[in-house]
Structures are given as structure tokens and as C-alpha cells.
Amino acid sequence: QVQLVESGGGLVQAGGSLRLSCAASGRTFSNYHMGWFRQAPGKEREFVAAISWRGSSTYYEDSVKGRFTISRPNAENTVYLQMNSLKPEDTAVYYCAARMGPIATMRRGQADYWGQGTQVTVSS
Numbered sequence: 126q127v128q129l130v131e132s133g134g135g136l137v138q139a140g141g142s143l144r145l146s147c148a149a150s151g152r153t154f155s156n157y158h159m160g161w162f163r164q165a166p167g168k169e170r171e172f173v174a175a176i177s178w179r180g181s182s183t184y185y186e187d188s189v190k191g192r193f194t195i196s197r198p199n200a201e202n203t204v205y206l207q208m209n210s211l212k213p214e215d216t217a218v219y220y221c222a223a224r225m226g227p228i229a230t231m232r233r234g235q236a237d238y239w240g241q242g243t244q245v246t247v248s249s
Contacts, residue, residue: 127151127238129221134243137211141247145206147221147240158228159197159204160236163217163245170220174206175231184232188214211247218242 133145145161160175174195175184183195194207204221222236 127154127157127223129223129238129240131219131221131240131243134219134245136246136248139211139213139247139249141211142207142209143211143245145208145219145221145243145245147204147206149202149204149223154202154223157223157225157237158231159195160222160224160228160231161195161204161206162220162222162234162236163215164220164242165214165217168217170234172232172234173219175224175228176204177228182228184228208245211245213247213249216245216247218244 161173164170221240223238
């Protein structure tokens with residue numbers, strides 16, 4: 126089992142920044158690819174970003190490229206999502222996820238473990 130706990134969400138004005146954190150515990154965190162997903166009201170959950178288990182490769186959904194950065198510093202059981210230049214359309218519940226299988230499958234919404242989510246609201 127891997128337990129994931131997100132934090133860092135909140136209310137921010139358009140153009141502002143937030144940094145989300147996801148603290149992992151349980152099975153060896155370093156063995157898992159990690160990702161962030163989001164779900165806006167009335168919409169399906171969508172892929173936002175992923176980082177490989179070594180931290181050497183990152184992937185982003187097109188609408189967040191150049192604005193969001195996913196990272197997982199060595200020796201920390203934590204993955205971060207730095208969100209800059211936020212837009213009202215980024216408003217959603219953001220979920221952290223862990224995946225043992227191929228990282229490409231995270232783009233299709235597949236993960237082995239999920240956090241409980243943290244709300245991000247961007248006002249115009």
C-alpha cells in the first residue's frame with residue numbers, strides 16, 4: 126500500500142501561483158512513477174503531469190506546459206506541482222497518484238494509488 130496526502134491547495138487570483146505537495150508513505154516511494162490529475166465540476170478527471178520513478182522524465186498535458194512543473198527531490202518522499210500563471214480554467218480538485226506500471230498509462234488516467242485531493246480555485 127502507498128498512502129498519498131495532498132496539501133497546498135487554496136484560492137488564488139488569476140496570474141498567481143500555488144505549489145501543491147503530495148506526501149507519500151508506505152511501500153517504497155522511489156519505485157513508483159508519480160502524477161497529478163485534476164477534476165473540475167461536471168467534468169471527468171484528467172491527466173495534468175507525471176514524473177518517472179527516477180525523476181529523469183516528465184510529461185505534461187498541453188494546456189499546462191510552460192506553466193506547471195512537477196518535481197520529486199531526491200531523499201524526499203514528496204512530489205510537488207508548482208503552478209504558475211494560473212487561469213480560472215485551472216480550477217479543480219487536484220489529485221496525486223502513484224503508478225507502478227508504464228508511465229504512459231498515466232496519461233490514460235491509470236494509477237495504482239490515489240490521494241484524497243486538494244481544491245484549487247482560481248478567481249478571475
